[in-house]
Structure formats: structure tokens, C-alpha cells
Amino acid sequence: MDIQDFVQEPPDLGNQYEDDRVLRSYLARTLPPDVRAAIAPELRELGALSGGALYRGMLEDRLNEPVLTRWSAWGERIDAIELTPHWRRMEELSARHGLVAAAYERTHGAYSRLHQFAMVHLVHASSDVYTCPLAMTDGAAKTLHAHGNQALLARAVPHLTSRDPATFWTSGQWMTETSGGSDVGRSITIARPDPEAAGGWRLFGRKWFTSAATSQMALTLGRPEGNGPGGRGLALFYVECFDDQGRLRNIRIEKLKDKLGTRKLPTAELFLEGTPATLVAGTENGVRNITPMLNITRLWNAVSAVSFLRRGIALARDYARRRIAFGAVLAEQPLHQDTLAGLQAEYEGAFLLTFRVVELLGREEAGTLEEGEDLLLRVLTPVAKLVTGKQAVAGSTEALEAFGGAGYLEDTGIPVLVRDAQVLPVWEGTTNVLALDTLRALRAEGSFGAVVREVEAAAAAVSEPVLADLAQQAARTVRAAGAWLEGHLAAGDRGRPEIEAGARRFAMTLGRAVELALLARHAQWSLDEEQDGRARAAARRLALHGIDLLAAPKQVDREEARALAEDRPLAPATQPVG
Numbered sequence: 001m002d003i004q005d006f007v008q009e010p011p012d013l014g015n016q017y018e019d020d021r022v023l024r025s026y027l028a029r030t031l032p033p034d035v036r037a038a039i040a041p042e043l044r045e046l047g048a049l050s051g052g053a054l055y056r057g058m059l060e061d062r063l064n065e066p067v068l069t070r071w072s073a074w075g076e077r078i079d080a081i082e083l084t085p086h087w088r089r090m091e092e093l094s095a096r097h098g099l100v101a102a103a104y105e106r107t108h109g110a111y112s113r114l115h116q117f118a119m120v121h122l123v124h125a126s127s128d129v130y131t132c133p134l135a136m137t138d139g140a141a142k143t144l145h146a147h148g149n150q151a152l153l154a155r156a157v158p159h160l161t162s163r164d165p166a167t168f169w170t171s172g173q174w175m176t177e178t179s180g181g182s183d184v185g186r187s188i189t190i191a192r193p194d195p196e197a198a199g200g201w202r203l204f205g206r207k208w209f210t211s212a213a214t215s216q217m218a219l220t221l222g223r224p225e226g227n228g229p230g231g232r233g234l235a236l237f238y239v240e241c242f243d244d245q246g247r248l249r250n251i252r253i254e255k256l257k258d259k260l261g262t263r264k265l266p267t268a269e270l271f272l273e274g275t276p277a278t279l280v281a282g283t284e285n286g287v288r289n290i291t292p293m294l295n296i297t298r299l300w301n302a303v304s305a306v307s308f309l310r311r312g313i314a315l316a317r318d319y320a321r322r323r324i325a326f327g328a329v330l331a332e333q334p335l336h337q338d339t340l341a342g343l344q345a346e347y348e349g350a351f352l353l354t355f356r357v358v359e360l361l362g363r364e365e366a367g368t369l370e371e372g373e374d375l376l377l378r379v380l381t382p383v384a385k386l387v388t389g390k391q392a393v394a395g396s397t398e399a400l401e402a403f404g405g406a407g408y409l410e411d412t413g414i415p416v417l418v419r420d421a422q423v424l425p426v427w428e429g430t431t432n433v434l435a436l437d438t439l440r441a442l443r444a445e446g447s448f449g450a451v452v453r454e455v456e457a458a459a460a461a462v463s464e465p466v467l468a469d470l471a472q473q474a475a476r477t478v479r480a481a482g483a484w485l486e487g488h489l490a491a492g493d494r495g496r497p498e499i500e501a502g503a504r505r506f507a508m509t510l511g512r513a514v515e516l517a518l519l520a521r522h523a524q525w526s527l528d529e530e531q532d533g534r535a536r537a538a539a540r541r542l543a544l545h546g547i548d549l550l551a552a553p554k555q556v557d558r559e560e561a562r563a564l565a566e567d568r569p570l571a572p573a574t575q576p577v578g
Helices: 021-030 033-051 053-060 085-096 101-105 109-126 131-147 150-160 291-322 334-366 373-401 404-408 415-421 431-441 447-460 465-490 496-501 503-530 534-544 558-566
Strands: 067-071 077-082 171-174 190-193 200-210 217-224 235-240 251-256 268-279
Touching: 021 109, 021 334, 021 503, 021 534, 033 053, 033 109, 053 085, 053 109, 067 251, 077 251, 101 109, 109 131, 109 291, 109 334, 131 150, 131 171, 131 217, 131 235, 131 291, 171 200, 200 217, 200 235, 291 334, 291 373, 291 415, 334 373, 334 503, 334 534, 373 404, 373 415, 373 431, 373 447, 373 503, 431 496, 431 503, 447 465, 447 503, 465 496, 465 503, 465 534, 496 503, 503 534
Parallel strands: 171 217, 190 217
Antiparallel strands: 067 077, 190 200, 200 268, 217 235, 235 268, 251 268
């Protein structure tokens, strides 16, 4: 054969529901048969779309990006953003399938969130991150419900939860300012009362990083004049972005951000120039009042992470069946098999941790949480976001490498997976911010005990010897992490720097240990009910990757850490550390 005649077959995606053993097995374990039968046809339909028309449409739309037009042909300031064709398709699909609405219709009671996020899991990786405005829309609906502002509930929520594309709204979330970043309490947007303004207030300030800038509404923070500093002095406001003629309401779009990834998402820098706004819940405690939104968007972040992990594996696995290297198909080569096995184990752990949080949220909304599960939900929400974001970045990078040089080429569609995954440890709180939030969540009495009970309950459900050992390993790791925390807390002020410095390792240890415990429990069920040992194999592999990040190093010298961080001289130690 002439070498010029050879053309490598690209990877192909099948039905992403039918091909995802982990999703189908999990739903078989957690859903009543009638609920599973009711939602399976829709999941199958979305699985076919995600691996077929949606995926192809995303690839065909690869070179398109949002375009900002500031001025009309006649000199009028319009600040109009044109979205990509694929994003417009996703808007219609999201409304019709109720990717937000399903959670609020509560058709399946406590299982409605599982239905919703199973759909999101299937479509996210083929959506060009249209899930970002959907996450904020869900968060806005949740926040408005939480505060019970009847006027806003009547005005906005029917749009946010509509299945009609003609009436469906998405919501923005305007928090980031140049002064604050993750330290939202430093926000300097000013809120002034104005009886003439719709809603009774006007906002003046610069929102430096606002995703989904074409949304019809937003929740944002502003500081009423005269209020003190910090998050307590901020208030939560509702803004409708456009007037009846479709013009922005005293909002100037300065620029669209030039980002590493999520390039189809219109992220803008906005100036609020007397923007009409309505108080959502009082004139103080805005950061606390927007927390329901953050908890929802962090969960969407985790679901997006596991969806990206699954997509990387699906592409790499199919390519391995098509690519011949060194005289054999990649899929048959032991080292490549080992690489894909590692990716699959990370995916299975991340999936089960994330969907455990989904379960708890659904039960909270249905009023069926058991004692202590509210505390577990509060702790596991930041933990799941933190851990899965890191897993998605590492996993997408490994998946790209599985394609060799082809994975580095933009027109294969592989690099976008890596770039878009990079936002997941950043958006809605960096890894360090989420680690500190985990510590805050554990201040509530009984919170750590709720995590211990979770892993011990998983261990109690396991009988197969190998899985029992793994589940006990997870339980021991969680207890050891708790002892680490208690030991430093007992040291008072001297222990606080050690706790903060180790917060990331602590939170990652909790997350990975819970992943292993949940995976061991599911693997036992799969052995018993499906006669399938693949989840057991994944649990064994996940344990090999390490779950106790506090164990190494066992002691961190603060002076060494400071010298390394600042790259400053360090005197030789008189005694070895550790």
C-alpha cells in the first residue's frame, strides 16, 4: 500500500447512554423500577444526540465564537452579542428537555434531581459548555425559592423553569470584580435607592468577569450606600438586563474576555451605569444570601467534570480500537490498557461522589433527608466540586495524550476538551477557596461525624473480602484525617496555620476516601445484582492511585514551605524534618 493512501480512522461516539455502564448501573441501583422505566427513553434519546448530531454539530461549529457589536450602522450604542449556531441549538434543546425545569417540576419526587443531572451528564460534553448558563439559571431559581420573594418568584421563576424556548430565560451571576475576585466581600459596586427606577434601586460599578452575558436576568451583589465593608455590607439584587425593545438597561459591555477555554461562552466585562435593580432579601448579608446559587452551580461544576471525564474515555477507548502502533492495535497493548484502566477508575469514583451529592440534594428538596444528611450535603458539595475538578483536568490531559500528536491538533476536536476542563477548578471557587469552605462547613457540630458515618455505612454494606478491605481503608483514612484536624484544633492559635496550609490535602483526602468507599459499596451491589466485576476492578485501581494525601508528607515544615513559596534563602536545618 502506498503510504499516501493511508488515512487514520477518527474516533467515533455511539449512544452515550447505552455505552456508559457506570451511569446505567448506578441508576439501576438507586432508582425505583417505575422511575427508571419512565426516564430511560429520554436518556437514550439524549445519549444518541450527544454521541451523534450534537457532537458532530459541535465539531462543525468549532471555529465560530461569540461576536460583540458595540455600535449600529447609524452610530447607536447597542452592545449586541451574536451567539454561535451550536449555542442557539443548545438553548432550544435545553428548554424542551427541561434541563432546568425537571428539577422544579418534581415529577419524580426525590429522584427528580437524579433525572435532571443524568440528562446534564449526557449532554454537557457535546454542549460547548452551554451548561454554564443553565447552572446559573438553576441556581437563580433555587435562590429565589429560598428567599421567598413572592414578586420575583412570580416574575422570574416561570421563565427560568420553562420548557418553551420562546419563554425560557437563562440567568447570569455577576459577582467577580477586580477588587475582590474570590474575596467577594471586597466588591465595590454601589447600590443607590431610586424610587423612579424599576425595582427601586440603581447599581453603579464594574463587573469584571460575567459569564453568559446574553442572559435575560442576573443575580448580583451591590453595596447600599452607607453600608459597612465585607460580605455583610453587600446586598443581593435581581436585575432584568433588557427592556421591552431588547436594549440593555443601563449596562455597557466593555469587552468579551479572551479565554483559554469555554470560548463559545460569552464572558464579558460589564459596566453598570445606573442599572435598575430589585432587592432579593434585605439590604445586608448579600454573600450569605447568594449561597443557594453557589451550592447549585458547584454541583453543576462537578457533574460537568464527570461528563468531561467520560467523554475523554469514550474517545480514547474508541480510538484505541482503530489505531495500530508497533504492530498491534492500541487496545490490545498492555501499557495502553493500563492507562485507560486508570482513567476509568478515576471516572467511576468521581461519578459516584458527585451523584451522591445529587441524591442528597434531591432528598433535601423533597423533605426526606435522614438525620445528619443535611450536614453531609453541606460538606460534600465543596468537596465534590474540588476533587472532581482536579480529576477532570488530569483525566482530559491523559485522554489527549492517548491520541499522540493527533490529540494536539485543533481540528481533531480533542484539545477543546482539555481547555474547557481547565475552568472547572477555577469557576465557583478555586481549589484553595473550596478547601477553606470545606473547613467552614465542618465547624457545624456533627458535620465530621456525618462524613464518618457515610464511609462506615458504605463499609458495612460490603462483604466481598477485597472490597471490604478497600472500604475499611477508606474509613481509616477519614478517621485519620479527622484526628489530624482535631490535633491541630487542640493547639489553638498555633494550629491554625497548619490547618490552613493543609486544607487542600485534607479536603482532597476526604473526597478521594469517600469516592473509594462509595465505589466499594456500588461494586458489591454490582457483583450481587449484575454479576459484574468491573466496578470491583475500578475500586482496586482507585485505591492504588492513593487516597490519603495527608499521609505524605506526614509533617510539613512551615519555614520550608514559606522559603519555597517566596524563593528566599533558607538556613540549613539542624535536624531532619519528619
